[in-house]
Amino acid sequence: MDATVTGAATGTAVGTATGPAIGTATGAEQPPGLRLDLAEVPLREANDALRALPDGARAELLNPAGRHNLAVGLTTACEVTIAGPAGYYCGGLGERASITVDGPAGWGVGENLMSGTVRVRGDASQSVAASAHGGLVVVEGQVSLRAGISLKGGTLAVGGDAGAFCGFMAQAGTILIGGNAGDGLGDSLYEAVIYVAGTVRSLGTDARVEDLADEDVERVKQLVEVCGFDHIDPGNVTRIASARQLYHFATHNHDAY
Amino acid sequence: MYETNHTFPPGVIADIQERASEGRYVIRGMGARRRVPMFDDLLLLTASASRYPLEGYRERCETGTVLGTRNASEPVVLEIPITIAGMSFGALSAGAKEALGRAASEVGTSTTTGDGGMTPEERNSSETLVYQCLPSRYGFNPADLRKADAVEVVLGQGAKPGGGGMLLGQKVGSRVASLRTLPEGIDQRSASRHPDWTGPDDLRIKIEEIREVTGHRVPVYIKIGATRVDHDVKLAVAAGADVVVVDGMQGGTAATQEAFIEHTGVPTLAAVRQASDALADLGLTGEVQLVVSGGIRSGADVAKALALGADAVSLGVASLIAMGCNSPTATGPDGEVLDVADDYRRMGTRPGDCHHCHTGLCPVGIATQEADLEARLDPGAAATRIANYLRSMAMEVTMLARACGKSDVHRLEPEDLVALTIEAAAMARVPLAGTSWIPGTTR
Ligand code: SF4
Numbered sequence: 001m002d003a004t005v006t007g008a009a010t011g012t013a014v015g016t017a018t019g020p021a022i023g024t025a026t027g028a029e030q031p032p033g034l035r036l037d038l039a040e041v042p043l044r045e046a047n048d049a050l051r052a053l054p055d056g057a058r059a060e061l062l063n064p065a066g067r068h069n070l071a072v073g074l075t076t077a078c079e080v081t082i083a084g085p086a087g088y089y090c091g092g093l094g095e096r097a098s099i100t101v102d103g104p105a106g107w108g109v110g111e112n113l114m115s116g117t118v119r120v121r122g123d124a125s126q127s128v129a130a131s132a133h134g135g136l137v138v139v140e141g142q143v144s145l146r147a148g149i150s151l152k153g154g155t156l157a158v159g160g161d162a163g164a165f166c167g168f169m170a171q172a173g174t175i176l177i178g179g180n181a182g183d184g185l186g187d188s189l190y191e192a193v194i195y196v197a198g199t200v201r202s203l204g205t206d207a208r209v210e211d212l213a214d215e216d217v218e219r220v221k222q223l224v225e226v227c228g229f230d231h232i233d234p235g236n237v238t239r240i241a242s243a244r245q246l247y248h249f250a251t252h253n254h255d256a257y
Numbered sequence: 258m259y260e261t262n263h264t265f266p267p268g269v270i271a272d273i274q275e276r277a278s279e280g281r282y283v284i285r286g287m288g289a290r291r292r293v294p295m296f297d298d299l300l301l302l303t304a305s306a307s308r309y310p311l312e313g314y315r316e317r318c319e320t321g322t323v324l325g326t327r328n329a330s331e332p333v334v335l336e337i338p339i340t341i342a343g344m345s346f347g348a349l350s351a352g353a354k355e356a357l358g359r360a361a362s363e364v365g366t367s368t369t370t371g372d373g374g375m376t377p378e379e380r381n382s383s384e385t386l387v388y389q390c391l392p393s394r395y396g397f398n399p400a401d402l403r404k405a406d407a408v409e410v411v412l413g414q415g416a417k418p419g420g421g422g423m424l425l426g427q428k429v430g431s432r433v434a435s436l437r438t439l440p441e442g443i444d445q446r447s448a449s450r451h452p453d454w455t456g457p458d459d460l461r462i463k464i465e466e467i468r469e470v471t472g473h474r475v476p477v478y479i480k481i482g483a484t485r486v487d488h489d490v491k492l493a494v495a496a497g498a499d500v501v502v503v504d505g506m507q508g509g510t511a512a513t514q515e516a517f518i519e520h521t522g523v524p525t526l527a528a529v530r531q532a533s534d535a536l537a538d539l540g541l542t543g544e545v546q547l548v549v550s551g552g553i554r555s556g557a558d559v560a561k562a563l564a565l566g567a568d569a570v571s572l573g574v575a576s577l578i579a580m581g582c583n584s585p586t587a588t589g590p591d592g593e594v595l596d597v598a599d600d601y602r603r604m605g606t607r608p609g610d611c612h613h614c615h616t617g618l619c620p621v622g623i624a625t626q627e628a629d630l631e632a633r634l635d636p637g638a639a640a641t642r643i644a645n646y647l648r649s650m651a652m653e654v655t656m657l658a659r660a661c662g663k664s665d666v667h668r669l670e671p672e673d674l675v676a677l678t679i680e681a682a683a684m685a686r687v688p689l690a691g692t693s694w695i696p697g698t699t700r
Contacts, residue, residue: 047469068462073399073470088462089453093399093470107462108453114398130452131394133438149452150394152438169448171438188446190439247443248426250281 033058033079043067053078055096066106071099077116091118094135110137113154126163129156132173138227145182148175151192157227165204167194167240176223178232189242195220196240197232208243283515284423286614286624287574288416288507288552293524295507296558298681299674300690303660311659318655319665322569324546325407325476325499328468332476332499333385333407335569336365337651338666339559342504342550342573343389343409343480345371347424347433348511348614349577351378353623356580356636358382360643364651369409369571372422372447374436375401387478390467392421393447395437399470407500408467409478410451410460412489415508415525415551417517418482422447425512427617430626460496478502483528483551484521490535490547500546502571503532507552509574511624512615525551525562527684530671533566534686542566556653563654564669565685577623579646580639583611587621587633595633597621 034053036046038061047069050059055077064070068087071080074097082090085103092111101109104122111127113135120128123141130146132154139147142160151170161179168184170192180198187204194207195216203209212235220234276282304310311318325332341361346354348371355378361368362384369387370379374396380386388405390397402408413419424433424445434441454463464477479493480502493501505525510518523531529549536542549562550571562570574582581587585608589595597608600620604613614624622634658666661673675690676682682689683696693699 044469044473048472069466069469072466075399088459089466092466093402095399107459111453112394112397112399114400127453131397133398146452150448152394168452169446190443247440249284249423249444249446 035060035062037062038067039063050074050080113137129154157223159229167192176220178229186240194240195237197237206243206246207240210239210241212239284512284615285515285612286511287612288509289519291519294526294680294684296526296561298677299561299685301560301657301661302673302675304662308662310662311664313656313659318659320651320655327499327544329476329499331474333367335367338569339647339650340366340569340571341368341576342571343369343371344573345373346376347373347428348624350622350625350631352631352634352636354379355382356639356643357576359640363644364647380404392449392451402470405475407476407478409480411480413482415482415504415506415522416510417513418484418522419449420517421449423512425615428626433626457492457496464497476500483523486528486531487535490532494539494541494545498545500548502548503528505551508550525549526681529562529565529567530685556650559650559654560657560669563666564673565671576643579643580623581621582623583608584621588635
């Protein structure tokens with residue numbers, strides 16, 4: 001913990017042998033805002049401190065070391081930077097906050113997000129943005145299996161490749177893949193739409209390629225700008241959506257299940 | 258005289274012929290109809306010379322129940338050990354959900370949300386509300402999570418362990434569809450696996466996430482459909498459960514394939530003893546609470562479940578029956594009694610035999626989303642009926658507990674039971690009546 005860090009924006013300063021581990025950076029060389037060193041501050045206290053941040057406040061989590069459940073359940077429009085790898089469910093169940101992971105992230109990053117943004121400046125593991133109802137999850141690197149599973153209105157943008165079963169049972173929202181998509185893309189999709197800039201290894205059950213309309217290009221263009229994904233040409237992506245053939249159960253669909 | 262064909266009796270023949278002509282299998286509501294070993298197969302050994310009874314209607318017998326003492330700073334405190342199980346708005350009408358909440362609040366117990374999220378009506382009418390986190394995550398959100406008095410992570414259900422859920426299109430009206438973020442009128446599938454974890458190690462982290470978001474305030478339950486009960490209870494505990502809910506195969510559903518309902522899982526009687534033994538093996542009896550459900554109907558059932566190690570029971574189907582399910586009458590627009598027997602007939606059934614919740618055409622306004630049918634249920638009157646029923650059960654439990662010499666229903670124990678059948682004796686691990694023989698345990 002930097003010795004120049006003093007005071008506590010939240011009033012919950014935790015003293016340590018080397019100085020307060022929760023504090024507000026005041027030195028000119030420090031970014032403004034709360035800095036929490038996870039090597040010293042227990043996760044629970046760190047998350048409590050983040051949840052107490054007002055709108056517009058900034059915070060940085062140091063030494064995350066792949067800890068799970070970082071910055072979960074935030075409700076204010078604060079900005080949180082996680083300076084290193086994050087474990088499972090980083091930024092999950094969040095509203096309004098902007099969270100950046102400066103490194104890779106584990107399972108379920110941005111899961112059940114309601115609003116706000118979670119950006120991963122590395123790769124992410126399985127089930128990115130699972131069941132996200134709103135907000136934006138950006139992964140600059142690649143994502144593993146089942147990204148965007150059961151998506152419920154949120155937006156997921158991946159700079160690189162996506163593993164198998166991306167968009168499985170995704171109900172609503174948008175998924176953009178800047179690289180290639182793996183097997184079973186969009187399996188059992190409902191109303192979510194997937195755009196892929198690269199190749200699609202195989203489509204899942206009831207997913208189909210559809211023509212790209214002007215609104216699609218506009219939507220992708222906006223996302224590309226927000227995410228900074230210059231390598232994606234919005235007019236040159238493949239649109240995947242549900243063929244809606246499995247919306248009603250029937251035994252004659254047996255082969256498709 | 259024809260000999261009965263036990264492999265192809267007339268019902269099986271009719272079923273095969275229907276599948277052949279229509280190309281479909283049976284989907285229905287409610288729980289297992291077949292006879293399986295059940296609490297009726299046990300008897301309580303009340304006091305005589307060797308035990309000293311307490312005075313019925315006079316001496317105090319405690320029913321207070323606390324769930325979730327392991328980790329939560331605010332465990333669930335109930336006045337009776339009988340709770341209301343998770344049933345969704347969607348499967349049930351808004352009025353039915355409201356009635357369950359009002360009744361539970363009136364008698365000092367909890368009710369539970371279901372697949373499809375928490376409605377404001379339900380939250381407002383329920384003093385103690387358990388919020389389910391299901392694989393589908395329909396309507397699941399952090400704001401409602403923070404309003405919950407406990408969270409129940411659902412891994413399975415007794416009627417369909419491993420099977421996920423379904424809500425047929427006729428019940429997916431505009432409000433249900435929008436709560437679940439789905440197109441109106443589709444046959445809705447609820448996932449069988451959670452989207453963001455697979456095994457108990459992941460689940461442990463998931464539960465920690467829920468605790469973080471709820472400030473480590475409320476208990477986290479894990480609900481399992483009874484199959485490999487011993488292993489599953491131990492894994493649920495390892496994953497951090499404060500309370501394990503075990504739902505036996507008689508547990509109900511709003512709509513599931515009959516193959517699941519009748520052919521999967523184990524009976525509640527077998528599950529409760531396995532679950533309580535699993536907790537005892539771990540040395541966690543009393544620290545992790547056990548709730549059992551699946552076909553509980555009376556105070557006698559509750560007493561036997563508690564004696565076998567449950568801390569509380571949960572009611573689904575029985576609470577619907579209390580409110581008027583399978584009744585030949587409903588409430589008319591002006592509060593008059595409405596004869597609805599014809600409506601049952603139109604669904605191909607009759608009062609007393611209905612399991613047609615999947616159709617959305619519930620004649621008594623409970624399992625429907627159609628406004629004119631919903632209007633047949635008066636939530637206030639329904640709440641009174643459920644509360645009456647719950648109180649009568651609680652009275653029965655205390656009556657039986659007192660007769661066993663217990664001043665607290667939670668002191669009922671396996672030693673207070675014998676079994677009428679060898680199967681029940683083996684499952685409950687209590688002696689066959691009139692013997693000291695516990696099959697599989699003693700000679
Ligand atoms: S009466 Fe209604 S709630 Fe009861 S089984 Fe029939 S449809 Fe279901």
